[in-house]
Amino acid sequence: MVLKSKGVNLPSRLWEKLALLAGITPEDRWAKLSRESANRLVQVLTATTLHVTGKSMNKEEFVTCGGIPLNEIDSKTMQSRVVPNLYFAGEALDIDGITGGYNFQAAWTTGWIAGQSMAST
Ligand SMILES: Cc1cc2nc3c(=O)[nH]c(=O)nc-3n(C[C@H](O)[C@H](O)[C@H](O)COP(=O)(O)OP(=O)(O)OC[C@H]3O[C@@H](n4cnc5c(N)ncnc54)[C@H](O)[C@@H]3O)c2cc1C
Known part of the structure; x- marks a missing residue:
């Protein structure tokens, strides 16, 4: 199943959303994916524009991770x-x-x- 086995290193939920956006259905399998679907998936993965509309529901935006070791x-x-x-x-x-x-x-x-x-x- 395309939705369940990621083709790229993305968080699972983001992968599922993007694959659905590309028109992939839960039944689609990698082996039977049409060239058209694969191209749509590539297009979505490489050219999707996301607009920030608000903060996280988890209120996690308090502190920046990383910095000087x-x-x-x-x-x-x-x-x-x-x-x-x-x-x-x-x-x-x-x-x-x-x-x-x-x-x-x-x-x-x-x-x-x-x-x-x-x-x-
Ligand atoms: C919404 C929010 C809520 C938070 N609540 C909590 C909490 O409840 N408890 C808690 O422990 N922590 C909380 N934090 C985290 C805490 O505020 C920060 O970890 C802490 O303030 C970091 O202090 P700092 O001095 O390192 O950086 P900052 O407080 O970010 O200070 C950096 C300063 O440098 C200035 N500056 C940046 N670039 C330049 C430049 N080029 N030249 C000159 N000045 C510059 C900035 O304007 C800023 O005044 C919260 C953070 C946010 C955003």
């Missing part, structure tokens, strides 16, 4: 181990917590440490 930072000073005299704090770092104050606390604590360290050098 923590193993590149001296946590006692927040100074970069890669570039001397460069300091990082808060969301610039690869830290993200669930909501509830953890991200504020991370920003305040790392900011305070970085500030103290910069002032004392």
Whole structure:
């Protein structure tokens, strides 16, 4: 089944939506997919424009994931181990917590440490 076995590395629900948008039905099989259907699928996968209409229902849009890897930072000073005299704090770092104050606390604590360290050098 085309809908159940993804042809590309996409989240399953997104894959299903896009395949349906391309006219693929739940009964369609890869082996019997017509050239026309395959081309429509390629078109949908490569040229679909999505418009953002709102925020996630899960209210997950609080913090940015990723950032400066923590193993590149001296946590006692927040100074970069890669570039001397460069300091990082808060969301610039690869830290993200669930909501509830953890991200504020991370920003305040790392900011305070970085500030103290910069002032004392
Ligand atoms: C809607 C929302 C709700 C949240 N609720 C919570 C919560 O309940 N609890 C919690 O722990 N965390 C919460 N967070 C996350 C928390 O706010 C952040 O993790 C925290 O504020 C990060 O602090 P920061 O100083 O690293 O970055 P920021 O607070 O983003 O500060 C970065 C600052 O840099 C400025 N800036 C950016 N680019 C430049 C530039 N080129 N030159 C000069 N200035 C620049 C920006 O204008 C900004 O003022 C929430 C976030 C959002 C968006």
